[in-house]
Amino acid sequence: MDILLKNDFHLVINNSTYHVQSLQTDKQPTNESNGMDPVKSLVHDLYSALHLEEYHLNKEQELIQRIEALKEELLPLEQKRLRTSEDTRDPPPPKEGEIPTLQPEDVEEGEVYEVGEIVTTTGDVDVVEEDLHSTSAHALIGEIMVCNRDLQKINQGDIDDIEKRLKNIIDVLG
DSSP states (O other), X not given: OHHHHHSOEEXXXXXXEEEEOOOOTTTSOOHHHHTOOHHXXXXXXHHHHTTHHHHHHHHHHHHHHHHHHHHHHHHHHHHHHHHHHHHHHSOOOOOTTOOXXXXXXXXXXXXXXXXXXXXXXXXXXXXXXXXXXXXXXXHHHHHHHHHHHXXXXXXXXXXXXXXXXHHHHHHHHO
């Protein structure tokens, strides 16, 4: 092995080629004087000759650069994900005069609920003259949503379904 390390050579490990420079014998202490056994000395000499420390530092720098590049590529996606999660956590309130387009979950088309008397004032405000509790409020919201859906159908020109539903309500109420 000593003969191998006296001349420069190329070493190929896992498709990577390393140029190994010969060791200067005048700069290297003997194995006996530095207290290393021959195998440890050989490993140390190979490590030094292959410039592995330099190689590892270069690879580490390359990995750090790749990580930074990936972070920059993923940043817009992360920002979009955060905006989406904020939107789903706290939906914006409806604008003034806008009716939310949510569909009622437990109000079927054609159902009629008695929620109290609604009196329209001179403004755009509806006043409910009955103690409003969660059940009646929920039913009132459901009716508003059904009316909103009906308005959308009217705007789209689909009036037949609305006429049928209203005739059904009139027949039920007498």
